Amino acid sequence: MYSEKVMDHFRNPRNMGEMKDADAVGEIGNPICGDLMYIYIKVKNNHIDDISFQTFGCGAAIATSSMITELAKGKTLDDAMKITRDDIAGSLDGLPPIKMHCSNLASDGLRKAIENYRTKQK
Amino acid sequence: MKNVYLDYAATTPMDPEVIKEIEKHYRVTYGNPSSFHKIGQNAAQILQKSREIVASLINAKTDEIFFTSSGTESDNLAIKGVAFKNKGRGNHIITSSIEHHAVQHTCQYLETQGFKVTYLPVDEYGLIDLKELEETITNKTILISIMFANNEIGTIEPIKEIGEIAKKHDVIFHTDAVQTLGKVPIDVEEMNIDLLSASAHKLYGPKGVGLLYIRGHGVRKGWGKYIEPLFHGGGHERGLRSSTENVPGIAGFAKAVELCKRNMKEESEKLIKFRDKIIKVITENIEDVYLNGHHTKRLPNNVNLGFRYIEGESIILSLDMEGIATSTGSACSSKSLEPSHVLLAIGQKPEDVHGSLRITTGRYTTEADIDYFLEKLPPIIEKLRKISPLKKGKKYTFDPTYETNHHH
Known part of the structure; x- marks a missing residue:
């Protein structure tokens, strides 16, 4: 049911774990629905210098969180804000249709982290 | 495999x-x-x-x-x-x-x-x-x-x-x-x-x-x-x-x-032994796990366990990667994306329903199968708990306005 890429990210999640000294955290989802994602970022010169995640959820939820950390690392904050759900699904060679919305929350989580960072900077 | x-x-x-x-x-x-x-x-x-x-x-x-x-x-x-x-x-x-x-x-x-x-x-x-x-x-x-x-x-x-x-x-x-x-x-x-x-x-x-x-x-x-x-x-x-x-x-x-009639007694004794072994070994060796259903008024071949802080589809997917076929009541694995009405009816919290794992054995299940399962499960639970932000004693909050209806 899942692509090889999804399975790869599920098996070996990249950048997984809590970041104690993160500059900002984005929290998205809801354990009642079955998904909860934390995206941690560290920012340097307006770029995403480091990023990590923690996820409670299904295989797709874990793989999409892992994938966004790879897509966002090194990007400017403005570019990182532009990453969409479709970008993540595409990079994973697609997701089952039923999972496109329920488990594909990582881009929203990242945007929330960046917004929180920007609010703190003001 | x-x-x-x-x-x-x-x-x-x-x-x-x-x-x-x-x-x-x-x-x-x-x-x-x-x-x-x-x-x-x-x-x-x-x-x-x-x-x-x-x-x-x-x-x-x-x-x-x-x-x-x-x-x-x-x-x-x-x-x-x-x-x-x-x-x-x-x-x-x-x-x-x-x-x-x-x-x-x-x-x-x-x-x-x-x-x-x-x-x-x-x-x-x-x-x-x-x-x-x-x-x-x-x-x-x-x-x-x-x-x-x-x-x-x-x-x-x-x-x-x-x-x-x-x-x-x-x-x-x-x-x-x-x-x-x-x-x-x-x-x-x-x-x-x-x-x-x-x-x-x-x-x-x-x-x-x-x-x-x-x-x-x-x-x-x-x-x-x-x-x-x-x-x-x-x-x-x-x-x-x-x-x-x-x-x-x-x-x-x-x-x-005819075959069931002939084998029922012997088969059910075997399956009860497996059932009780799985329940005992897992609840003794893994933290924050509980049995769903009754201890004795229970089918000989059914075990249903709830693992806190993690989600069931990721458990069955991980077990499947080891060649073990199981099932869950989590919403994420169902076609309707609805959590199990059975687990909700026995009074479980929605976030706990997601962490359920059903193991059902039968005629061709062997002691070696059970031991293999019992060996493979603990590291899977440990790994998924590492990935999860939910932890024992940790309070989590979430934005209740965010797509709470995305399952419907």
């Missing part, structure tokens, strides 16, 4: 003896049992013999066994059949809140057709309250439909006591025994069961064959004919289920029943 099948409640592999039997009948017994000639009558004889074998397993009379295409069809025939035939008598149906969708959705459909349905709550183990059942019966009640044993948590309901109450109030009693037939002894006389659904593929028989036991072959004292057929046509199965009989499949069902 290992192949350890621990999802016998979903379906079972066919017993080789059943396959042999079916194959034989596909080759030889090709006649239509309704035909006058010898070839047809041979098929009719096989059908009759199969009916006898199946009837003997539940202490029914041969003419009280009606073959259908599935457990779902049997549930539909029982519930809609009684409802539509007895509109003049009453419009109230009593069922439980943990029924299989084949019963639950049928009852919900009947609510749109003018029937009133009471969904009895269950306690933390999934057991209905007999006193409450009796108090719910009115002079409009025509049917009680309570499952024999639950497909998710394995809890066995007090069927004999329910049967007594139904008999006392002259209400028809249907039970969905899809998970039970062949696993624990069933006696429709002793238990006062009027209608009983079962399915061949749950007991090492073929898919596409089910049965409905119908007390008095559809005639009841004071009621007359009490079932309306779903299918109209050539009048097969005494007019209650028109459609040329699936003779090879039915013969396979009968063979499967």
Whole structure:
């Protein structure tokens, strides 16, 4: 049911774990629905210098969180804000249709982290 | 790669003896049992013999066994059949809140057709309250439909006591025994069961064959004919289920029943041993895990465990990568994305429902399979808990406005 890429990210999640000294955290989802994602970022010169995640959820939820950390690392904050759900699904060679919305929350989580960072900077 | 099948409640592999039997009948017994000639009558004889074998397993009379295409069809025939035939008598149906969708959705459909349905709550183990059942019966009640044993948590309901109450109030009693037939002894006389659904593929028989036991072959004292057929046509199965009989499949069902009858005691002892071993080893070695369902009033082959802070689909996916087939009540693995109504009904918090894992064993399960599973599971739980932000004692918050309805 899942692509090889999804399975790869599920098996070996990249950048997984809590970041104690993160500059900002984005929290998205809801354990009642079955998904909860934390995206941690560290920012340097307006770029995403480091990023990590923690996820409670299904295989797709874990793989999409892992994938966004790879897509966002090194990007400017403005570019990182532009990453969409479709970008993540595409990079994973697609997701089952039923999972496109329920488990594909990582881009929203990242945007929330960046917004929180920007609010703190003001 | 290992192949350890621990999802016998979903379906079972066919017993080789059943396959042999079916194959034989596909080759030889090709006649239509309704035909006058010898070839047809041979098929009719096989059908009759199969009916006898199946009837003997539940202490029914041969003419009280009606073959259908599935457990779902049997549930539909029982519930809609009684409802539509007895509109003049009453419009109230009593069922439980943990029924299989084949019963639950049928009852919900009947609510749109003018029937009133009471969904009895269950306690933390999934057991209905007999006193409450009796108090719910009115002079409009025509049917009680309570499952024999639950497909998710394995809890066995007090069927004999329910049967007594139904008999006392002259209400028809249907039970969905899809998970039970062949696993624990069933006696429709002793238990006062009027209608009983079962399915061949749950007991090492073929898919596409089910049965409905119908007390008095559809005639009841004071009621007359009490079932309306779903299918109209050539009048097969005494007019209650028109459609040329699936003779090879039915013969396979009968063979499967014969094997269950022969092996039930020994098999159930083996499976209880496995069941209790899994529960013991896991609850002793993994933290924040609990058993769903009852400890003893439980199917011999069912284990259902809840693992806090992680989600079930990721557990079954990880087990699948090790060659172990299991199942979960998590929303994320279901087609509807709805969490298990059974686990919600026994009072679990939605976030805990997602972490459920169902392990169901069967005829071909070995001690080595159980040990392999018990070896592979703990590191999977540990890894997923590392990935999860939910932790023991940690309070989590979430934005309740964010897509809380994205599952619908």
